[in-house]
Amino acid sequence: MIDLPTTPSPTNIRWEVLDFGGTMQGPVGGSAQRINRLGNRWSLMVTLPPMLPADADQWEAALLRGLRQGVRWRIIQAFNPEGAGSPLVDGGSQAGDQLDVKGFNAGYWCRRNQPFAIVSGGKRYVHRVVTAQQIGADGTATLEIEPPLRVEPTDEDVLEFSAPYIEGLLAEPVTGDFSADRIVHGLSFTINEAG
Protein backbone atom coordinates (compact mmCIF):
# COMPACT_ATOMS: atom_id res chain seq x y z
CA MET A 1 0.00 0.00 0.00
CA ILE A 2 1.58 3.26 -1.17
CA ASP A 3 1.07 6.50 0.77
CA LEU A 4 0.29 9.35 -1.60
CA PRO A 5 1.86 12.81 -1.10
CA THR A 6 -0.05 15.44 0.85
CA THR A 7 0.99 18.50 -1.18
CA PRO A 8 -0.07 20.28 -3.23
CA SER A 9 -3.68 20.03 -2.13
CA PRO A 10 -6.24 18.94 -4.69
CA THR A 11 -8.46 21.36 -6.53
CA ASN A 12 -11.43 19.05 -6.52
CA ILE A 13 -12.60 15.96 -4.63
CA ARG A 14 -15.64 13.97 -5.61
CA TRP A 15 -17.11 11.14 -3.57
CA GLU A 16 -19.23 8.49 -5.21
CA VAL A 17 -20.80 5.38 -3.81
CA LEU A 18 -19.94 2.17 -5.58
CA ASP A 19 -23.50 0.92 -5.50
CA PHE A 20 -24.17 -2.73 -6.16
CA GLY A 21 -27.93 -2.41 -5.80
CA GLY A 22 -30.45 -1.16 -8.32
CA THR A 23 -34.06 -0.33 -9.00
CA MET A 24 -36.45 -2.88 -10.41
CA GLN A 25 -38.85 -1.02 -12.60
CA GLY A 26 -41.29 -2.53 -15.03
CA PRO A 27 -41.48 -0.89 -18.45
CA VAL A 28 -45.25 -0.35 -18.29
CA GLY A 29 -45.62 1.66 -15.11
CA GLY A 30 -45.66 -0.96 -12.40
CA SER A 31 -44.43 0.24 -9.00
CA ALA A 32 -40.68 0.29 -8.64
CA GLN A 33 -38.68 -1.47 -5.98
CA ARG A 34 -35.19 -0.70 -4.78
CA ILE A 35 -33.03 -3.81 -4.44
CA ASN A 36 -30.08 -3.24 -2.11
CA ARG A 37 -27.08 -5.50 -2.25
CA LEU A 38 -24.39 -5.69 0.38
CA GLY A 39 -20.88 -4.39 -0.11
CA ASN A 40 -21.46 -0.76 -1.11
CA ARG A 41 -18.29 1.28 -0.69
CA TRP A 42 -16.58 4.46 -1.86
CA SER A 43 -14.94 5.73 -4.95
CA LEU A 44 -12.99 8.96 -4.50
CA MET A 45 -12.03 11.10 -7.49
CA VAL A 46 -9.26 13.60 -6.80
CA THR A 47 -8.16 16.35 -9.19
CA LEU A 48 -4.78 17.94 -8.58
CA PRO A 49 -3.76 21.47 -9.55
CA PRO A 50 -1.09 22.33 -12.13
CA MET A 51 2.22 21.83 -10.38
CA LEU A 52 5.96 22.05 -10.82
CA PRO A 53 7.66 18.96 -12.24
CA ALA A 54 9.40 18.28 -8.94
CA ASP A 55 6.02 18.03 -7.17
CA ALA A 56 4.48 16.07 -10.04
CA ASP A 57 7.33 13.56 -9.90
CA GLN A 58 6.39 12.71 -6.33
CA TRP A 59 2.78 12.15 -7.27
CA GLU A 60 3.48 10.26 -10.45
CA ALA A 61 6.04 7.97 -8.85
CA ALA A 62 3.67 7.15 -5.98
CA LEU A 63 0.73 6.65 -8.31
CA LEU A 64 2.81 4.46 -10.63
CA ARG A 65 3.76 2.07 -7.88
CA GLY A 66 0.32 2.45 -6.32
CA LEU A 67 -1.26 1.11 -9.48
CA ARG A 68 0.30 -2.23 -8.64
CA GLN A 69 0.19 -2.17 -4.87
CA GLY A 70 -2.81 0.02 -4.01
CA VAL A 71 -2.78 3.51 -2.52
CA ARG A 72 -3.59 5.20 0.75
CA TRP A 73 -4.52 8.87 0.92
CA ARG A 74 -5.44 11.14 3.79
CA ILE A 75 -9.00 12.36 3.39
CA ILE A 76 -9.32 16.14 3.19
CA GLN A 77 -12.44 17.56 4.79
CA ALA A 78 -14.18 20.91 4.83
CA PHE A 79 -13.73 21.26 8.58
CA ASN A 80 -11.09 20.34 11.10
CA PRO A 81 -12.02 16.92 12.48
CA GLU A 82 -9.24 16.77 15.09
CA GLY A 83 -9.76 16.33 18.80
CA ALA A 84 -11.60 13.04 18.68
CA GLY A 85 -9.31 11.35 21.19
CA SER A 86 -8.51 7.68 20.58
CA PRO A 87 -11.79 6.22 19.36
CA LEU A 88 -12.19 2.46 19.18
CA VAL A 89 -14.86 -0.03 18.23
CA ASP A 90 -16.83 -0.92 21.35
CA GLY A 91 -17.43 -4.68 21.27
CA GLY A 92 -17.32 -7.34 18.59
CA SER A 93 -20.18 -9.00 16.71
CA GLN A 94 -21.46 -5.73 15.26
CA ALA A 95 -23.26 -5.52 11.95
CA GLY A 96 -25.58 -3.34 9.92
CA ASP A 97 -25.71 0.47 9.94
CA GLN A 98 -25.00 1.19 13.60
CA LEU A 99 -21.64 1.12 15.35
CA ASP A 100 -20.91 1.18 19.07
CA VAL A 101 -17.80 3.22 19.76
CA LYS A 102 -15.72 4.23 22.76
CA GLY A 103 -12.56 6.10 23.63
CA PHE A 104 -13.65 9.50 22.30
CA ASN A 105 -12.88 12.73 24.06
CA ALA A 106 -16.04 13.74 25.89
CA GLY A 107 -18.01 16.37 24.06
CA TYR A 108 -16.55 15.65 20.60
CA TRP A 109 -19.09 16.21 17.85
CA CYS A 110 -19.38 13.47 15.25
CA ARG A 111 -20.74 15.59 12.45
CA ARG A 112 -23.36 14.62 9.96
CA ASN A 113 -21.69 13.16 6.86
CA GLN A 114 -18.28 13.07 8.57
CA PRO A 115 -16.05 10.40 7.01
CA PHE A 116 -14.08 8.02 9.20
CA ALA A 117 -12.18 4.80 8.70
CA ILE A 118 -12.40 1.53 10.58
CA VAL A 119 -9.04 -0.22 10.68
CA SER A 120 -9.85 -3.91 10.88
CA GLY A 121 -7.61 -6.82 10.01
CA GLY A 122 -4.97 -4.44 8.69
CA LYS A 123 -7.31 -2.80 6.18
CA ARG A 124 -9.27 0.42 6.20
CA TYR A 125 -12.98 0.70 5.52
CA VAL A 126 -14.38 4.20 5.13
CA HIS A 127 -17.87 5.04 6.36
CA ARG A 128 -19.77 8.23 7.06
CA VAL A 129 -21.73 9.36 10.09
CA VAL A 130 -25.36 9.82 9.08
CA THR A 131 -26.75 11.45 12.22
CA ALA A 132 -24.79 14.12 14.07
CA GLN A 133 -24.05 13.13 17.62
CA GLN A 134 -22.11 14.57 20.52
CA ILE A 135 -20.05 12.11 22.52
CA GLY A 136 -21.11 11.75 26.14
CA ALA A 137 -19.00 12.06 29.27
CA ASP A 138 -17.99 8.39 29.17
CA GLY A 139 -16.57 8.70 25.65
CA THR A 140 -19.00 6.18 24.14
CA ALA A 141 -21.75 6.47 21.56
CA THR A 142 -23.76 4.47 19.07
CA LEU A 143 -23.25 6.00 15.66
CA GLU A 144 -25.55 5.75 12.67
CA ILE A 145 -23.32 5.00 9.72
CA GLU A 146 -23.43 4.46 5.97
CA PRO A 147 -22.75 2.31 4.11
CA PRO A 148 -23.45 -0.63 6.42
CA LEU A 149 -20.47 -2.47 7.88
CA ARG A 150 -18.63 -4.49 5.25
CA VAL A 151 -16.52 -6.46 7.69
CA GLU A 152 -17.21 -7.53 11.23
CA PRO A 153 -14.88 -5.40 13.37
CA THR A 154 -13.37 -6.86 16.49
CA ASP A 155 -13.50 -5.16 19.85
CA GLU A 156 -11.10 -2.19 20.08
CA ASP A 157 -10.38 -1.95 16.39
CA VAL A 158 -9.06 1.54 15.75
CA LEU A 159 -11.34 4.24 14.34
CA GLU A 160 -9.75 7.10 12.42
CA PHE A 161 -11.78 10.24 13.06
CA SER A 162 -9.15 12.95 13.50
CA ALA A 163 -7.12 11.95 10.45
CA PRO A 164 -8.98 9.38 8.39
CA TYR A 165 -7.36 7.70 5.42
CA ILE A 166 -8.94 5.98 2.47
CA GLU A 167 -7.15 3.05 0.92
CA GLY A 168 -7.92 1.06 -2.17
CA LEU A 169 -7.04 0.46 -5.77
CA LEU A 170 -6.45 3.00 -8.49
CA ALA A 171 -9.19 2.85 -11.09
CA GLU A 172 -6.73 3.43 -13.94
CA PRO A 173 -3.13 4.43 -14.66
CA VAL A 174 -2.40 8.10 -14.00
CA THR A 175 -0.26 10.49 -16.02
CA GLY A 176 -0.06 14.25 -16.28
CA ASP A 177 0.74 16.47 -19.25
CA PHE A 178 4.13 18.13 -19.21
CA SER A 179 3.53 21.33 -21.17
CA ALA A 180 5.64 24.01 -22.78
CA ASP A 181 5.21 26.20 -19.71
CA ARG A 182 7.24 23.59 -17.80
CA ILE A 183 4.24 22.91 -15.58
CA VAL A 184 2.52 19.55 -15.22
CA HIS A 185 -1.21 19.75 -15.87
CA GLY A 186 -4.08 17.34 -15.67
CA LEU A 187 -3.11 15.01 -12.85
CA SER A 188 -6.13 13.29 -11.36
CA PHE A 189 -6.78 9.89 -9.92
CA THR A 190 -9.60 7.73 -8.60
CA ILE A 191 -9.33 5.47 -5.59
CA ASN A 192 -11.83 2.63 -5.39
CA GLU A 193 -12.08 0.92 -2.05
CA ALA A 194 -11.30 -2.75 -2.54
CA GLY A 195 -13.45 -4.36 0.12
Place this chain on the structure above:
Amino acid sequence: MAVTDTAITVAGLLKIDFVDETSVRLCDGGFLYFTSDSTSEKYEASDSIYGTLADPGEWEMGFGDQAEGGTITLAPPDTATFTDWYGDHLLDARVRLWFGEVSGSTVSSAEQVADMLIDTYEQEISAGGQRILQLGLISRAEKLFLRNEGNVCSERFHKSVWTGENGFNNCTDLAGYVAWGAESPPRSGTTRFR
Protein backbone atom coordinates in the same frame (compact mmCIF):
# COMPACT_ATOMS: atom_id res chain seq x y z
CA MET B 1 -38.79 -5.71 5.67
CA ALA B 2 -41.04 -7.58 3.39
CA VAL B 3 -40.81 -8.27 -0.27
CA THR B 4 -43.59 -5.74 -0.85
CA ASP B 5 -41.55 -2.90 0.69
CA THR B 6 -40.26 -0.07 -1.44
CA ALA B 7 -36.69 -1.09 -0.70
CA ILE B 8 -35.35 -4.47 0.27
CA THR B 9 -31.88 -5.89 0.75
CA VAL B 10 -31.15 -9.26 -0.77
CA ALA B 11 -28.09 -11.46 -0.94
CA GLY B 12 -26.91 -14.63 -2.57
CA LEU B 13 -25.02 -17.14 -0.47
CA LEU B 14 -22.71 -19.83 -1.77
CA LYS B 15 -21.41 -22.75 0.23
CA ILE B 16 -18.95 -25.32 -1.07
CA ASP B 17 -18.46 -28.39 1.12
CA PHE B 18 -15.33 -30.25 0.12
CA VAL B 19 -14.88 -33.97 0.53
CA ASP B 20 -12.31 -33.40 3.29
CA GLU B 21 -15.09 -31.69 5.32
CA THR B 22 -13.73 -28.17 4.95
CA SER B 23 -16.00 -25.56 3.43
CA VAL B 24 -15.95 -22.20 1.71
CA ARG B 25 -18.73 -19.72 2.39
CA LEU B 26 -19.16 -16.69 0.19
CA CYS B 27 -21.80 -13.97 -0.15
CA ASP B 28 -22.22 -11.00 -2.47
CA GLY B 29 -20.58 -8.33 -0.37
CA GLY B 30 -19.96 -7.51 3.24
CA PHE B 31 -20.66 -10.39 5.59
CA LEU B 32 -23.66 -12.37 6.76
CA TYR B 33 -24.60 -14.98 9.28
CA PHE B 34 -26.69 -17.80 7.95
CA THR B 35 -27.78 -21.15 9.30
CA SER B 36 -27.74 -23.87 6.67
CA ASP B 37 -26.56 -26.97 8.53
CA SER B 38 -28.01 -26.42 12.01
CA THR B 39 -25.27 -24.00 13.06
CA SER B 40 -25.00 -20.32 12.29
CA GLU B 41 -22.02 -19.71 10.03
CA LYS B 42 -20.35 -16.60 8.71
CA TYR B 43 -20.41 -15.89 5.00
CA GLU B 44 -17.94 -13.32 3.70
CA ALA B 45 -17.36 -11.49 0.46
CA SER B 46 -13.91 -13.00 0.05
CA ASP B 47 -12.09 -16.17 0.99
CA SER B 48 -8.33 -16.21 1.59
CA ILE B 49 -7.85 -19.16 -0.80
CA TYR B 50 -10.73 -19.11 -3.25
CA GLY B 51 -11.17 -15.35 -3.40
CA THR B 52 -14.45 -13.87 -4.49
CA LEU B 53 -17.35 -15.08 -6.53
CA ALA B 54 -16.44 -13.59 -9.91
CA ASP B 55 -19.47 -14.88 -11.76
CA PRO B 56 -22.42 -16.81 -10.37
CA GLY B 57 -22.83 -18.32 -13.82
CA GLU B 58 -25.93 -19.98 -15.11
CA TRP B 59 -27.92 -22.52 -13.20
CA GLU B 60 -30.46 -24.84 -14.69
CA MET B 61 -33.64 -25.94 -13.05
CA GLY B 62 -35.99 -28.52 -14.37
CA PHE B 63 -38.55 -31.16 -13.67
CA GLY B 64 -38.60 -34.85 -14.38
CA ASP B 65 -35.52 -36.59 -15.67
CA GLN B 66 -33.61 -33.47 -16.63
CA ALA B 67 -29.95 -33.50 -15.66
CA GLU B 68 -29.41 -30.01 -14.29
CA GLY B 69 -26.07 -28.35 -14.67
CA GLY B 70 -24.39 -25.06 -13.99
CA THR B 71 -21.17 -23.15 -13.73
CA ILE B 72 -19.64 -20.77 -11.23
CA THR B 73 -16.48 -18.74 -11.50
CA LEU B 74 -14.24 -17.85 -8.59
CA ALA B 75 -11.43 -15.32 -8.56
CA PRO B 76 -8.71 -16.56 -6.18
CA PRO B 77 -6.33 -13.88 -4.86
CA ASP B 78 -2.78 -13.75 -6.17
CA THR B 79 -1.52 -14.45 -2.67
CA ALA B 80 -3.18 -17.88 -2.56
CA THR B 81 -1.13 -20.95 -3.40
CA PHE B 82 -2.14 -22.36 -6.75
CA THR B 83 -2.42 -25.96 -5.62
CA ASP B 84 -4.63 -24.92 -2.71
CA TRP B 85 -7.40 -23.80 -5.03
CA TYR B 86 -6.76 -25.96 -8.06
CA GLY B 87 -6.72 -29.73 -8.00
CA ASP B 88 -8.69 -32.93 -7.68
CA HIS B 89 -9.78 -32.00 -4.15
CA LEU B 90 -12.41 -29.85 -5.85
CA LEU B 91 -14.15 -32.80 -7.44
CA ASP B 92 -17.39 -34.05 -5.92
CA ALA B 93 -17.60 -31.09 -3.56
CA ARG B 94 -21.16 -30.12 -2.75
CA VAL B 95 -22.16 -26.66 -3.95
CA ARG B 96 -25.23 -24.95 -2.60
CA LEU B 97 -26.66 -21.56 -3.43
CA TRP B 98 -29.26 -19.68 -1.45
CA PHE B 99 -31.01 -16.42 -2.08
CA GLY B 100 -32.47 -14.53 0.83
CA GLU B 101 -33.48 -11.24 2.34
CA VAL B 102 -31.07 -9.46 4.65
CA SER B 103 -31.69 -7.66 7.90
CA GLY B 104 -28.54 -6.35 9.56
CA SER B 105 -26.18 -9.25 9.15
CA THR B 106 -28.70 -12.06 9.27
CA VAL B 107 -30.60 -13.69 6.44
CA SER B 108 -34.29 -14.31 6.60
CA SER B 109 -36.55 -16.29 4.31
CA ALA B 110 -33.64 -17.75 2.41
CA GLU B 111 -34.45 -20.15 -0.33
CA GLN B 112 -32.10 -22.78 -1.64
CA VAL B 113 -31.91 -22.50 -5.38
CA ALA B 114 -29.26 -25.07 -6.21
CA ASP B 115 -27.67 -28.18 -4.77
CA MET B 116 -24.95 -29.48 -7.01
CA LEU B 117 -21.62 -31.26 -7.24
CA ILE B 118 -18.41 -30.03 -8.79
CA ASP B 119 -17.83 -32.08 -11.92
CA THR B 120 -15.03 -30.24 -13.69
CA TYR B 121 -12.56 -27.49 -12.91
CA GLU B 122 -10.62 -25.26 -15.19
CA GLN B 123 -8.20 -22.39 -14.79
CA GLU B 124 -8.45 -19.43 -17.12
CA ILE B 125 -6.47 -16.27 -17.48
CA SER B 126 -8.93 -13.46 -17.89
CA ALA B 127 -8.44 -10.28 -19.93
CA GLY B 128 -7.21 -8.33 -16.91
CA GLY B 129 -4.49 -10.90 -16.27
CA GLN B 130 -6.40 -12.43 -13.39
CA ARG B 131 -6.42 -16.17 -12.85
CA ILE B 132 -9.95 -17.41 -12.47
CA LEU B 133 -11.29 -20.80 -11.51
CA GLN B 134 -14.22 -22.08 -13.48
CA LEU B 135 -16.21 -24.87 -11.91
CA GLY B 136 -18.56 -27.04 -13.93
CA LEU B 137 -21.43 -28.40 -11.88
CA ILE B 138 -23.81 -31.32 -12.13
CA SER B 139 -26.91 -32.05 -10.15
CA ARG B 140 -26.41 -34.20 -7.06
CA ALA B 141 -29.14 -36.46 -8.40
CA GLU B 142 -26.94 -37.22 -11.36
CA LYS B 143 -25.00 -39.65 -9.16
CA LEU B 144 -28.08 -41.86 -9.36
CA PHE B 145 -27.66 -42.09 -13.10
CA LEU B 146 -24.66 -44.38 -12.64
CA ARG B 147 -25.54 -47.90 -13.65
CA ASN B 148 -23.70 -50.86 -12.22
CA GLU B 149 -24.04 -53.39 -14.96
CA GLY B 150 -22.11 -56.16 -13.28
CA ASN B 151 -19.84 -58.42 -15.32
CA VAL B 152 -20.11 -57.21 -18.85
CA CYS B 153 -17.76 -57.28 -21.75
CA SER B 154 -15.87 -54.11 -20.99
CA GLU B 155 -12.28 -52.98 -20.65
CA ARG B 156 -12.59 -52.63 -16.89
CA PHE B 157 -14.06 -56.08 -16.30
CA HIS B 158 -11.64 -57.66 -18.72
CA LYS B 159 -8.67 -56.19 -16.88
CA SER B 160 -10.06 -57.32 -13.54
CA VAL B 161 -9.56 -60.84 -14.78
CA TRP B 162 -6.61 -60.36 -17.11
CA THR B 163 -4.53 -57.65 -15.52
CA GLY B 164 -2.42 -55.79 -18.04
CA GLU B 165 -4.15 -57.33 -21.04
CA ASN B 166 -4.89 -54.39 -23.30
CA GLY B 167 -7.10 -55.96 -25.88
CA PHE B 168 -10.15 -54.00 -24.89
CA ASN B 169 -8.41 -50.64 -24.60
CA ASN B 170 -9.91 -49.29 -27.77
CA CYS B 171 -13.36 -50.77 -27.25
CA THR B 172 -14.74 -47.56 -25.86
CA ASP B 173 -18.07 -47.70 -27.65
CA LEU B 174 -17.41 -44.18 -28.79
CA ALA B 175 -17.39 -42.90 -32.33
CA GLY B 176 -14.11 -43.65 -34.11
CA TYR B 177 -12.04 -41.02 -35.84
CA VAL B 178 -9.92 -41.25 -38.94
CA ALA B 179 -7.21 -38.86 -39.94
CA TRP B 180 -7.98 -35.95 -42.20
CA GLY B 181 -7.64 -36.86 -45.83
CA ALA B 182 -8.44 -40.54 -45.52
CA GLU B 183 -10.97 -42.11 -47.79
CA SER B 184 -14.54 -41.24 -46.96
CA PRO B 185 -16.39 -44.02 -45.11
CA PRO B 186 -20.00 -45.01 -45.80
CA ARG B 187 -22.40 -42.31 -44.66
CA SER B 188 -24.36 -44.67 -42.47
CA GLY B 189 -21.36 -45.42 -40.26
CA THR B 190 -20.48 -43.77 -36.98
CA THR B 191 -16.99 -42.79 -38.12
CA ARG B 192 -16.46 -39.04 -38.01
CA PHE B 193 -13.84 -36.72 -39.37
CA ARG B 194 -12.06 -33.91 -37.64
